[in-house]
Amino acid sequence: MKAAGSRKKDKVIAILGIATTLMLLVGCERHEKPKQTEQEEADIASQLQQEIEEESLLDEMSPNQSEETGQSLDEEFGDQVRDELDADRIIEEQSFQVELNDWGEVRFVSYEPAPSERDLREDVTFYLLRNDEILYQFPYIGENHTGYDFYWNVKFVMFTDTNADTKEDVVIGAEYMTGIGPQGAVPHTIVRIYEDCGDYFTYNEELSDNINDYLPWESNVLAKDIKRLIQLTNGNKPLTNYESYTGKWTVDPGYVAAYENPMPESGNELICSISNGNEFYGNFFMEQEMTERIATVENIVGTIQNGELFYDFTDDGWGGVGTLHIIFLPNQINVEVLNLQKAEENASGYGISRTYEMTIRK
DSSP states (O other): OOOHHHHHHHHHHHHHHHHHHHHHHHHHTTTTOHHHHHHHHHHHHHHHHHHHHHHHHHHHTOTTBOTTTSOBHHHHHGGGOOSSOOGGGBOGGGOEEEEEGGGEEEEEEEEOOOGGGGGGTBOOEEEEEETTEEEEEOOOSSGGGBOSSEEEEEEEEEEEOSSSSSSOEEEEEEEEEOOSSTTTTSOEEEEEEEEEOSSSEEEOHHHHHHHHTTOOTTSOOOHHHHHHHHHHHTTOOOOSOOGGGOEEEEOOOOHHHHHHOSSOSSSEEEEEEEETTTEEEEEEEEEOTTTOOEEEEEEEEEEOBTTEEEEEESOSSSSOEEEEEEEEETTEEEEEEEEEEOOTTOTTOOSSOSEEEEOEEO
16 A cells, blocks of 8 residues: 555656646647647646646545544554454454444454564554444554553453543553563553544543552452542542442552462451442451451441541450541542550550551452
C-alpha cells in the first residue's frame, strides 16, 4: 500500500505527462489557428492547475489519515494496519458487542500479540469492528507498539463515562510482567483509559497514571475498584455505595514477600461484606508472627457514612475494649483503635492497639 505522499506524486506526474502531450499538439497547430490556440493553452493550463489542487485536497482528506495526529494510518501504525484479524488472536472473553455512543452497534475486540512478538514487548491491540470490518484501531500507549513491560493478559474491559461528557469511554485493565527481580513473574495490572472524542479515541495518560498510582503490585484489581477510583480521583461526587470494598484486605507484604509467600500464614486481615450500599459486616484479625498470638474483633456491624465507620468493641480476645474507627480511602482501608482500655490481667499488654493500613485486597 502506497503512502499518501507517494500516491500524490504519481498523480501529479501523470497529469504533467498529459499536459506535455497536449502542449505539443497545440504547438503543431499554432500556424493554423494562432488566436484559438493561445486561448486553448490558457484553458488547458487553468484546467491542469485546478486538477492538481483538487488531487492535493483529496489526499489531505484521505480516510486513511489520522485526524488527531495529522499522520496517515500507514505512517502511524506501520505494518500494524490490517484488513482483517486473525481469529486465533482475538481474546473472546474480553471482546464484546456493544452500543457505543455515535459509533452505534459495534464489536469491541481485544487482540493479543502473535506468540513470536511477545518477547519483543509487543503490546495488546484493541479494535472496533462492524460485520468483521475494522472501523477503528485504538492508539498504542508506548512507542513502537509497546506497552508496560511484557504483556501477559487482559483482565477486564469496562465501558463507563470517565469525564462527565455523557459518552461512555473505554477502560482497560491489562496485566504485565517485568521479568526482573523476585516479583518479575508476578502479573501486575495496569489501567488505560481511552476517552471517546466522537470519531476517534484519545488516551488519557494523566488520569490513567493517577489511577495506577493507587494499585499495589500484589492486589487483586477488579473493574469495580477502578470505577470507584475514577469517581474518587476525578472530581466526581463522594461515594454513597461502598460495596466495591467487599473482600479480604491485608497489610502490604512488599514485592519480595508477595512473590515468596503470596498467602502469608500470619498478619493482619479485615474481612468485610457490604450490602445495600453502606451496611457493613466484618471481622478484624491480627496475628503476631513471632509469638503466633492472635487478637480479633468479630461481628463488626454498622453503617458507613462519609467514608467512615465507628464500632465499639468489648473484647479483642485479650480483654481489651475500645472503638474501631474504620476509614475507607480510595483504594485502602485504615483501621484505627480509639479509646483503648486493656484488661488488668493482660500482663503482656498484647491486643489490638494501633492503626492498621490495609492495602491489599485478595
